[in-house]
Every structure is written in structure tokens, then in C-alpha cells.
Amino acid sequence: MKYVRQLARFLHPYRTMLFWGSILLILASATNLAIPLFVKQLVDVVMVKKDVELLNDMAWIIALLFLSQMLFSTAHNYLYDITEKRVTTDFRKRIFRHIHKLSMSFFVKRRTGEIMSRMTNDISTIEGVITDLPATVLQQSIRLFGGIIIIIYMNWKLTFMILVLAPILVLFARYYGKRLRALSTEIQDKLSNSTTILEENLSGMAVVKSFVKQKLEIDRFEAAVEDSFESAKKRVKISAFFGPSIGFIAFITALVLLWYGGHQVIAGNISPGELIAFILYATIIAGPMGSFARLYTRIQEALGASQRIFDILNTEGEVKDIPGxxxxxxxxxxxxxxxxxxxxxxxxxxxxxxxxxxxxxxxxxxxxxxxxxxxxxxxxxxxxxxxxxxxxxxxxxxxxxxxxxxxxxxVALVPQETLLFGGTIEENIRYAKPEASEEEIVEAAKSANADAFIRACPDGYRTIVGEKGIRLSAGQRQRIAIARAILKNPHMxxxxxxxxxLDNESEKLIQEALERLMKGKTxxxxxxxxxxxxxxxxxxxxxxxxxxxxxxxxxxxxxxxxxxxxxxxxxxxxxxxxxxxxxxxx
Known part of the structure; x- marks a missing residue:
């Protein structure tokens, strides 16, 4: 429930959309409950009264109900789905903002691929239940309890047969839900391992090739993916058995209803329309039972993923401002x-x-x-x-x-391992001072002995440097980093x-630039x-x-x-x- 409450906080800003979506959902569900009553009358008109004019009227009414249900459901789906996408977007933004508040120790202790997996695979798992949970609970509760009230009124004996289904479904859901939750967490952990290996290989491909370790890395990745597959296979086995089992129970229940109801129609205790309507209501009631069972298993999977996400969100940065x-x-x-x-x-x-x-x-x-x-x-x-x-x-x-x-x-830092972002040379230098003019950027580049090679690039200062500056040499990357520090004009x-x-010639020029920059600064x-x-x-x-x-x-x-x-x-x-x-x- 702790994770459910934390997820619910992300829905709160969109409560107006959820409110109107819920109203439309209630109308759609109510319409769905009304349809079998009119179908009952239609069947009796055909099989008992044989009234063609009344048959036409009933057909038009049922068609109008179907149309209304479609319109209500369309509007409800739009409001709920757009809320889901909005909440997921907010969720990703919140995590990204929080990551920037964490201390360097957090990133030292965790691998990059693991963090990436949590922000991609885990959020995708959670996304499917963010609005499904309230929508399914509301919709299926209306159908379940509304349908039960109606069929109790129609025939309490047939109702008893349907309600036998409920505890069986609850036991199924409880047992398999726990197993699916554990497997979901296990699968996400193993996926993060393969994502980490992928990220390491993409970043360190030069080292892999230099040491001729392609086979070793391929074997590592394939072993991680196969390990993930083995856990996924366990989940598939459970899911493959769970769905058909629910269907089997529902079909057996429907068969018993038809058998018993058929006897009642032959004996003249109920009309054919009542039997058809009862079966339709039984289907409507069985639907929520199955939906609740499936939703329970999805919630268990989402809770496994949310536990990994909130592990990040609940982590506090060690280096932070003290109060006041x-x-x-x-x-x-x-x-x-x-x-x-x-x-x-x-x-x-x-x-x-x-x-x-x-x-x-x-x-x-x-x-x-x-x-x-x-x-x-x-x-x-x-x-x-x-x-x-x-x-x-x-x-x-x-x-x-x-x-x-x-x-x-x-304070300005020029690290040993220069990091450039994947944009242009100008954007990388301007990173230190977003409002800097082109003249200031050029002056900083000149001071860092970078202007000449930048102008020799195909697009000059607008040349794309590639991921981590891969299109530039190590010396060129270092000079851009120094230009970035020069533009910041720090006090320390x-x-x-x-x-x-840098080579010796560039070093001499850079040392002169740094001496000018460091003058008067610690x-x-x-x-x-x-x-x-x-x-x-x-x-x-x-x-x-x-x-x-x-x-x-x-x-x-x-x-x-x-x-x-x-x-x-x-x-x-x-x-x-x-x-x-x-x-x-x-």
C-alpha cells in the first residue's frame, strides 16, 4: 500500500480529468447493465409475443444503447489514457530531476545500465496500471455489484451458482499474483544486468576491439539475456495457465447455468428471455471477476517494478544544503x-x-x-x-x-576525462554560460587554443561532436573543455x-591561457x-x-x-x- 499511495500522488494533479472520466465510465457501465434487460424483452417478443412492430422498437432501443455505450466508453478511454501518458511523463521527469539531486556516491555504487533499466523497463511496467487500477476497480465494481443485484432479483437460485465462482477466482489470483510479483522483480533485475552490459560495450567498444574480446562480451550479453529469458519463461508458464483456467471455470459455470436454466424454461418457471438475460448478466459478472484476478496479477508485477523505482526516489542525496x-x-x-x-x-x-x-x-x-x-x-x-x-x-x-x-x-573544474555532450561545439562551450554571445564563445575558444581547429571543421562552431565528443581527438576535446571553463570565468x-x-605545442599555448585565467584566482x-x-x-x-x-x-x-x-x-x-x-x- 505504501507504493500504491506514492503512485496515487502522481494522479492527484489530474483529478478533474479523472473525475469526468469516471462519470463517463459510470454511464458506460450503467448502459452495459441495462442492455440485457432489453435483450430479455426482445427475445420474449420474438419467441412468445411474436410482435414485429414491438420487435423493431426494441431493436432500435438496443442499438441506441450500444451507440451510447460506445460514445461514453470512447470519451472515458481518451480522458483516462491521456492522463496515464501525462502521469508517466511526470514520473519520468520526477525521477530525472531526483537523480540530479543525488550525490556522486550514488552513481559510484550503481551501474549506469541498472539506472537506465529502472527508468525504462520498470516505468513501462508501471505505466500499464497507473489509470487501469482506478478505472478497472470502478467499472468492474459497478458491473459486478449491479449485475448481482439484478440477477438476485431475477432468480436467486441461478445467482448462487454464479457466486460459487468468486472464491475460486480469488484463490487463483492470490496464489499466482504472489508468484508473478516475485518473478517480475527478478526479471527486471536481470534485464538491468543485460542493459548494463550493453551500455558498457557501447561506451567501451574501442577497448573491446583492442583486446579482441568480442566473443567474451557476446557470451556475457547472451548469458545475461538467456538468464532473463529463463525467468520470463516461468512467468509465461504461470500466465499461460492462469488465463485459460479462469476461462475454463467461467465456461463450466455458463454450461451449468444453461443446463439448469434450460430445465427451468422447459418446466415453464422462467421465460426464454429471462434465461438469455440471466446468461448475459452471468457473463457481465464473470467479466469483473476475471478482470479483478488479472488486475491483481498486473498490480503485483507493477509493485515489483515500483519498488525498484521508489528505491531511487526515496534515496536522499548525501551532499545537500543544510537548513538555513x-x-x-x-x-x-x-x-x-x-x-x-x-x-x-x-x-x-x-x-x-x-x-x-x-x-x-x-x-x-x-x-x-x-x-x-x-x-x-x-x-x-x-x-x-x-x-x-x-x-x-x-x-x-x-x-x-x-x-x-x-x-x-x-568554481570551475576541468577533469582528466573530458565529457562533451552530443550537440555542437558551440553548445558545449556555451554550457558554462547559456547567455554568452558568439564573440564571448570565440574569445574563450581562442584563449584555449581551440579556435583554429574549430574553424577547420566542416561546420565550424556548429559542428556536431557526437556522443561524448567521439568525433574529436582527445586533445581537441580537452581544449573545448578548457574553453568551457574559461567562459565560466570562475573565482576558483x-x-x-x-x-x-595535449601535445607539446598545444600545451605551451594552453599553459599561457591557463596562467592568464588563473591570475588572481586560487x-x-x-x-x-x-x-x-x-x-x-x-x-x-x-x-x-x-x-x-x-x-x-x-x-x-x-x-x-x-x-x-x-x-x-x-x-x-x-x-x-x-x-x-x-x-x-x-
């Missing part, structure tokens, strides 16, 4: 890291009590071996995560106490190997390039999640500690073993 959070004032740039602790898993601490201060306008280089905590520190500075203990203060203000959006609007910069994908750079380290105002050396050294380049070289070792090692490799150089070592 104020906007972040214009950043000057003093950054203080105080006793910073962080872990992704409680048994594996990544940062262990970091302490340092960066003055306004300083360029801070973060160096250290792989796994030292550089990227984690960058994520905390960008507030993708909040620390487990300690705090980060900007201009003396703890960043977790201010509105997140107001802080991020003043976070650069995660911002020039790692900048944090995960530095692999020696030139970046030389220019840094402060170098923070991390090892095992702790600050082991801090200072300028020459100061740290004179200490001959970890920084001296890493720098000397890299310098040697650059000169003698460039092919053995691991960029992640510094």
Missing part, C-alpha cells in the same frame, strides 16, 4: 583544509587528517604516487563529497554551510591534469607536467592520504624527500625511458 544555508559570497580565494578525513568504505580511509592553507591567488600543485588521495581531495574541494571528519573553509566559511549551487557557480579553479591530453592542479610543478606557488605532496611535504619546487628539491625522488625519477624517465613513464606516478 546562505548563498556563498564572492570568493576571494583563501582555502583552509582542517583535519580532513574521508573514506569511501569505512575499512579503508583515503584521507587521514589533512591540514594546509592556500592563500588567495595561489596556484597549488598536488603531487604524489597513485592512490595518494589527490583526486579524492579534488572531489572534496569541488564538494562532490563531504568529509567524514574535518572541514574545508573558503574565505573562512565552511563550504558545507553554504548553498551548494552558489559555491559551484564560482580545479584542474585535474588539464593539459595531459587554483588547485593535479600536476603531472614538470612545467606545471615549476610554476606552482605551493606544492603539496601526498602519500597514503597524508601531507608529507609542502613548499615550492626548489625548497622540496633541497629536502631530497619523496618529491625529490618522484621528480628525479620522472626526469630520468622523460630523458631515457619515455615509453616506461607512468603519468600517474606524479
Amino acid at each position: 544555508a546562505q548563498p556563498m559570497p564572492a570568493i576571494v580565494g583563501k582555502v583552509e583544509v582542517k583535519n580532513l578525513h574521508f573514506h569511501y568504505r569505512p575499512d579503508q580511509e583515503v584521507l587521514k587528517g589533512l591540514n594546509f592553507t592556500a592563500e588567495p591567488g595561489e596556484m597549488v600543485a598536488l603531487v604524489g604516487p597513485s592512490g595518494a588521495g589527490k583526486t579524492t581531495l579534488i572531489n572534496l574541494l569541488h564538494r562532490f563529497y563531504d568529509p567524514v571528519e574535518g572541514e574545508i573553509c573558503v574565505d573562512g566559511i565552511p563550504i558545507h554551510t553554504v548553498q551548494l549551487s552558489s559555491y559551484l557557480q564560482q 579553479l580545479i584542474l585535474d591534469e588539464a593539459t595531459s591530453a 587554483s588547485f592542479v593535479i600536476a603531472h607536467r614538470l612545467s606545471t610543478i615549476h610554476n606552482a606557488d605551493r606544492i603539496i605532496v601526498l602519500e597514503h592520504g597524508q601531507v608529507v611535504e609542502m613548499g615550492r619546487h626548489q625548497e622540496l628539491m633541497d629536502k631530497e624527500g619523496l618529491y625529490h625522488y618522484l621528480y628525479t625519477l620522472k626526469s630520468y624517465q622523460l630523458e631515457h625511458e619515455p615509453e616506461a613513464l607512468d603519468e600517474a606516478d606524479l
Whole structure:
């Protein structure tokens, strides 16, 4: 019932349409109940009275009832169906909005294909019952109870035979509904697994081909699909048996009615018209019983899907504004890291009590071996995560106490793995500032040394970059990302190997652009390039999640500690073993 109530909230804004749809549904159902009464009279006119004129009148009345029922049903179907599509659209939008409120940890813990499956397969399962539930309950309740009242009035003995059907159908529905609900959840889980494998292959096709692992991936996907098929086969077996079983019970009941009713007609206790009308009412009553049984199984399947959907909707973002959070004032740039602790898993601490201060306008280089905590520190500075203990203060203000959006609007991130959206180059640069003029976009591109190659593209700034920028080289993608950061004109910069994908000539030009951009702004750079380290105002050396050294380049070289070792090692490799150089070592 918890999930039913949550789904019902999405129907509330459209209660007016549902109200009029329900009125039309009531009229259609009432008309349907009236038809057998007139059919009874028509049969008696033909078989007993043999009155042709009255036969014609009754035929016209029945035809008018059929027409009215059609019109009422058409209008009701339109109102209910359009509401269903509207609610489903709102549902998708709500989930998409909610996903953007979730913290990065949510996406780290879940695979992309699993989330996509929940937004596609599960919502499609739910869609079929959003308005079917209230419509079926209302329509079939009117037919069931209205029909029972009429046939009790007509012949209570025949009514008793029909009502024997009810408990059998309830038991069937209850038993098979539970099994179908469990299977529905199982099938959706297995579908999400195959969707995940598909998404991974489409995103990483170059890696698959490079390692000649097409057969391995095909086998993985086929195994996942076959696993899903096995669960679907179980559901098909149940559904295949359930429907005909209901039909069999209904046919047996109808046969008994005909047999018993036939005896009553022969004995002269009831008229032929009454028997025909009674059978029609029995059909009308059996319909709701079967519909309720089928609806019950569909609800069980939908509840299995809704459980997975509301698992997302009921998840709260870990990084969010605290009550009463104020906007972040214009950043000057003093950054203080105080006793910073962080872990992704409680048994594996990544940062262990970091302490340092960066003055306004300083360029801070973060160096250290792989796994030292550089990227984690960058994520905390960008507030993708909040620390487990300690705090980060900007201009003396703890960043977790201010509105997140107001802080991020003043911070620019150029990540190591550049992400471009599938639109044009212009749209990707303009992403930082939607109201930017063409002149501003071109100027940002020039500053990032991107204007020349953009103009060489077939459609210039309106060239489509393709999914994740696949039509551009890695260096071109990185320069567009830098142009995007330049256009944002932030007060604080976070650069995660911002020039790692550039050749030497482009790097020199980009370094000049970044130096102009960083002037007067506090900048944090995960530095692999020696030139970046030389220019840094402060170098923070991390090892095992702790600050082991801090200072300028020459100061740290004179200490001959970890920084001296890493720098000397890299310098040697650059000169003698460039092919053995691991960029992640510094």
C-alpha cells in the first residue's frame, strides 16, 4: 500500500480529468447493465409475443444503447489514457530531476545500465496500471455489484451458482499474483544486468576491439539475456495457465447455468428471455471477476517494478544544503583544509587528517604516487563529497554551510576525462554560460587554443561532436573543455591534469591561457607536467592520504624527500625511458 499511495500522488494533479472520466465510465457501465434487460424483452417478443412492430422498437432501443455505450466508453478511454501518458511523463521527469539531486556516491555504487533499466523497463511496467487500477476497480465494481443485484432479483437460485465462482477466482489470483510479483522483480533485475552490459560495450567498444574480446562480451550479453529469458519463461508458464483456467471455470459455470436454466424454461418457471438475460448478466459478472484476478496479477508485477523505482526516489542525496544555508559570497580565494578525513568504505580511509592553507591567488600543485588521495581531495574541494571528519573553509566559511549551487557557480573544474555532450561545439562551450554571445564563445575558444581547429571543421562552431565528443581527438576535446571553463570565468579553479591530453605545442599555448585565467584566482592542479610543478606557488605532496611535504619546487628539491625522488625519477624517465613513464606516478 505504501507504493500504491506514492503512485496515487502522481494522479492527484489530474483529478478533474479523472473525475469526468469516471462519470463517463459510470454511464458506460450503467448502459452495459441495462442492455440485457432489453435483450430479455426482445427475445420474449420474438419467441412468445411474436410482435414485429414491438420487435423493431426494441431493436432500435438496443442499438441506441450500444451507440451510447460506445460514445461514453470512447470519451472515458481518451480522458483516462491521456492522463496515464501525462502521469508517466511526470514520473519520468520526477525521477530525472531526483537523480540530479543525488550525490556522486550514488552513481559510484550503481551501474549506469541498472539506472537506465529502472527508468525504462520498470516505468513501462508501471505505466500499464497507473489509470487501469482506478478505472478497472470502478467499472468492474459497478458491473459486478449491479449485475448481482439484478440477477438476485431475477432468480436467486441461478445467482448462487454464479457466486460459487468468486472464491475460486480469488484463490487463483492470490496464489499466482504472489508468484508473478516475485518473478517480475527478478526479471527486471536481470534485464538491468543485460542493459548494463550493453551500455558498457557501447561506451567501451574501442577497448573491446583492442583486446579482441568480442566473443567474451557476446557470451556475457547472451548469458545475461538467456538468464532473463529463463525467468520470463516461468512467468509465461504461470500466465499461460492462469488465463485459460479462469476461462475454463467461467465456461463450466455458463454450461451449468444453461443446463439448469434450460430445465427451468422447459418446466415453464422462467421465460426464454429471462434465461438469455440471466446468461448475459452471468457473463457481465464473470467479466469483473476475471478482470479483478488479472488486475491483481498486473498490480503485483507493477509493485515489483515500483519498488525498484521508489528505491531511487526515496534515496536522499548525501551532499545537500543544510537548513538555513546562505548563498556563498564572492570568493576571494583563501582555502583552509582542517583535519580532513574521508573514506569511501569505512575499512579503508583515503584521507587521514589533512591540514594546509592556500592563500588567495595561489596556484597549488598536488603531487604524489597513485592512490595518494589527490583526486579524492579534488572531489572534496569541488564538494562532490563531504568529509567524514574535518572541514574545508573558503574565505573562512565552511563550504558545507553554504548553498551548494552558489559555491559551484564560482568554481570551475576541468577533469582528466573530458565529457562533451552530443550537440555542437558551440553548445558545449556555451554550457558554462547559456547567455554568452558568439564573440564571448570565440574569445574563450581562442584563449584555449581551440579556435583554429574549430574553424577547420566542416561546420565550424556548429559542428556536431557526437556522443561524448567521439568525433574529436582527445586533445581537441580537452581544449573545448578548457574553453568551457574559461567562459565560466570562475573565482576558483580545479584542474585535474588539464593539459595531459595535449601535445607539446598545444600545451605551451594552453599553459599561457591557463596562467592568464588563473591570475588572481586560487587554483588547485593535479600536476603531472614538470612545467606545471615549476610554476606552482605551493606544492603539496601526498602519500597514503597524508601531507608529507609542502613548499615550492626548489625548497622540496633541497629536502631530497619523496618529491625529490618522484621528480628525479620522472626526469630520468622523460630523458631515457619515455615509453616506461607512468603519468600517474606524479
